[in-house]
Amino acid sequence: MDMSVGQVAKRADVKISTLHFYEQKGLIQSWRNSGNQRRYDRSIIRRVVVIKTAQQLGMSLQEIAQALSHLPRDHAPTEEEWRAMADRWKIQLDARIERLLTLRNNLDECIGCGxxxxxxxxxxxxxxxxxxxxxxxxxxx
Structure with missing residues (x-):
């Protein structure tokens, strides 16, 4: 079932302009119907939610795009495809966590250091x- 931009925005709890921005950045895709209105596959909602969640956790759009590039664009990803993407992403996140832990554990030495x-x-x-x-x-x- 295809959805309008307004329907997707409402279901994913984002602004319509956010969807247009994601589309411009190549993170999501739509098509035009005969009335030249944007239409999205229902599966785009999950993708948008993943993008928003990743952004809220501090991931850059470039990192998000890299992770999502391994998912199919023409159909909803299977559970195996999502899991493979998540496994690749976990490696990046683990490295980021390690850097943040190093910063947290050594930050007190920076007081007064400059x-x-x-x-x-x-x-x-x-x-x-x-x-x-x-x-x-x-x-x-």
Whole structure:
């Protein structure tokens, strides 16, 4: 069953402009009916909800697009297809969680530092690894 942009917006609890934006970014797709009105497959609701949830959790649109690129665009993903996407995404999320834990666990050392103590900064220069890059300012990720 196809749905209008207004119906999808209501069911997914987003603004119509949000759907247009997602479509412009290639995250979702629609087609035009004979009256030149946008139409969406009912399965787009789940995709929109995944996009919104990922955004709320801090994922960039680029990361979301990369994850969704593995899902079919012409039909609702199967449970196996969703699971495969989720497994790939979990690797990225685990890496992000690890970086956030490192930040959280070492942030107290930054109080009053101003990154002037670059030789001992666990966040910017763990174990003074930049010393091997020579003298002067060297940036780390």
């Amino acid at each position: 990154c002037l103590s670059i030789k001992k900064c666990k966040l910017r220069n763990p174990e003074d690894m930049l010393a091997n890059s020579g003298k002067g300012a060297v940036l780390w990720k």
